[in-house]
Amino acid sequence: MLDSRTIDIVKSTVPLLESANTALTEHFYRRMFRDNPELKDVFNLSHQKTGRQPAALFSAVLAYAKNIDNPAVLSAAVERIAHKHTGFAIQPEQYAIVGHHLLETIKELAPDAATPEVIDAWAQAYGALAEIFIGREEQIYQGNESKTGGWRGTRAFVVKEKQMESEQITSFLLAPADGGAVADYLPGQYLNLHLDSASLEHKEYRQYSLCQAANGREYRIAIKREPGGVASNFMHDRVQVGDTLQVLPPAGDFFMEVSTNTPVVLISGGVGQTPMRAMLDQLLKQGHQANIHWLHACENGAQHAFNNDMQQRRQAHANLNSHVWYRTPAETDQPAEDYHAEGLMDLNQVKDAIIQHGAHYYFCGPLPFMAMVKEQLSAWGIGDDRLHYEVFGPHQTL
Ligand SMILES: Cc1cc2nc3c(=O)[nH]c(=O)nc-3n(C[C@H](O)[C@H](O)[C@H](O)COP(=O)(O)OP(=O)(O)OC[C@H]3O[C@@H](n4cnc5c(N)ncnc54)[C@H](O)[C@@H]3O)c2cc1C
Ligand code: HEM
Structure with missing residues (x-):
């Protein structure tokens, strides 16, 4: 004291x-x-x-x-x-x-x-x-x-799958080398990698949001290649299926906890969709009753990760609505199928659909993108208690 x-x-x-x-x-x-x-x-x-x-x-x-x-x-x-x-x-x-x-x-x-x-x-x-x-x-x-399947410090995980999800984003499925269970996490939380390799100047800790609901067996993360980025390029170029990575337990204070009657709006830019995917996965698995809106912005079809998966989910779930913005669509990108609007995300275009009594809004993406989302939602009178966001780096208050 x-x-x-x-x-x-x-x-x-x-x-x-x-x-x-x-x-x-x-x-x-x-x-x-x-x-x-x-x-x-x-x-x-x-x-x-x-x-x-x-x-x-x-x-x-x-x-x-x-x-x-x-x-x-x-x-x-x-x-x-x-x-x-x-x-x-x-x-x-x-x-x-x-x-x-x-x-x-x-x-x-x-x-x-x-x-x-x-x-x-x-x-x-x-x-x-x-x-x-x-x-x-x-x-x-x-x-x-x-926790069941939990641990302290680092634990060895083997890369079971490495899959290109878009031009810049690759996902990794990680399962524990000891064959045991893995701890559950809340959707929105992230995994911590501890990278140590002769090809890296220093040991590196990095956070990656878990991008599917917890299943007790393995973790999936998706990593965007950052120009000049140490860890993301290492993961894309050097890490292969069968390699072992040192992993710290999931963490993070950004997570979704809502009742089944709460409308949920998931808003993302680029690789910021990863925590939203875990939230969506969880909501659909639990048979969420209220409406779910998926709003996503990216450059174009080549950079649109997990597009097919999202389209399948939309078809399978009547309460799931999605609206996608491509900044500069390519000729091969299909309007109404791959994307719904051209240019930067503008929530005013979907205001009537997403302003719902008691809805909670989760968003993640580059800082200027999140600042815009926060500004638009706040301008409609939505209180901070219903706005939740994650910064992919040292925290900054929006
Ligand atoms: C909670 C959380 C969750 C996250 N989830 C994800 C996720 O799901 N997927 C994902 O891809 N990422 C995620 N990230 C980001 C991730 O942790 C890494 O920060 C990201 O992969 C970049 O790491 P890196 O080592 O490749 O880049 P770094 O080497 O850390 O560099 C980061 C950026 O800084 C730039 N930079 C470096 N040095 C300089 C300099 N001198 N001047 C100017 N710029 C410079 C680099 O070019 C690069 O663009 C998350 C971060 C947090 C905190
Ligand atoms: C009272 C003391 C401390 C304060 C106030 C403090 C504050 C912070 C803050 C504000 C952040 C950013 C958090 C975020 O992004 O959400 C951070 C991150 C971090 N802190 Fe601390 N910290 C303290 C002590 C320590 C100590 C003792 C260590 C150990 C050496 C440490 C290591 C780190 C590391 C490694 C990060 C992440 C850095 C990065 O992402 O680049 N901190 N801390």
Whole structure:
């Protein structure tokens, strides 16, 4: 429990943090990777280069300082970050390393403001937050371990199928090498791969949304080849059927839990359809009673993954409606069959169908795409409690 003086001192540093902005976390990561280079095998270094992880950490630190007297405001963020951490197998002892570099960063960037009182207050505040994360992460680790088919740490999985789903997206079916069961997950959650190969400069952790409903036997993920991307190109080019991959248990705070009478709208751009596919699969398997809308946008037919599967599902389920946008259809793409509208997704075109009392909206795709979806749905008066989204990278609030 932090005392009121500590809380006041931490809050008084908010203007200082705001003026430093992401220079704070960029400096923090630079010094941490210099002194603890082993952590280059833990963090995604592309997220450092693009600045997305320093930005995510900065928002978390600032939000903590601002709300340190009202931690309930932070609980959703704590939950998301704790799940993310478990996918990187973060251990309690690593919190001391991060804490040390955070305090040294404050001293180095603001030597005048970093009085012993300020440093002491931040040390206590960091310690309190670290304790919350360590406790929650241990609960998640234990939960994963105690599930039927569950485990802790990494487990060897064999690639049973590798299938091209579009020009850029390939799916992988993974089954445990030990032949045992696999833990269930909630639709929307992701799997964590730990890649280690002589062809990679560093070990890499990556998250991939599970793209079918849980079945207790195997996991399916689908990976888009990213230009210049380390892991996605490795998976596309190097990993073959029969290879073994190290896998951490499913995680994530983005998942669907709805009653059978709740209308569900699943909205995706490109490979962002993966978590939606698990949700759809689950809804159809459970014989969902209410309407389901599948809204998807992609470039054209060549980049439209899982198109045949979706068409079959639509024919088999009267309550499943789909609407697909192709940005630039090819001549061979069939209107009304492959796609329904040309150009970027515009929800106004389907507003009457998808505005339904009590409906929940799940969306995933590139950040500008999700910002547009959120803006349109919010403009219709749909509250944040019915809007759910996943960011395929360091989290950003839309
Ligand atoms: C919860 C979650 C679920 C996800 N689910 C899926 C999924 O189902 N399917 C899927 O395909 N992906 C998914 N992802 C994304 C996935 O985890 C990887 O981020 C993705 O595959 C890219 O990894 P990579 O190693 O290929 O690219 P990285 O090497 O991590 O690079 C990422 C991007 O940054 C760019 N980049 C690298 N360095 C620089 C630089 N210096 N300057 C500018 N740009 C640079 C790269 O060109 C690339 O486009 C998910 C992510 C999360 C967090
Ligand atoms: C109180 C301390 C910490 C805070 C506030 C914090 C905050 C964050 C935040 C905000 C994210 C992004 C989450 C998201 O994308 O949803 C994140 C991711 C991550 N954190 Fe932490 N973290 C802390 C401690 C640690 C520690 C001790 C480690 C271990 C070295 C660690 C390793 C990571 C890694 C590897 C990622 C993923 C990075 C990526 O995707 O590039 N964190 N953390």
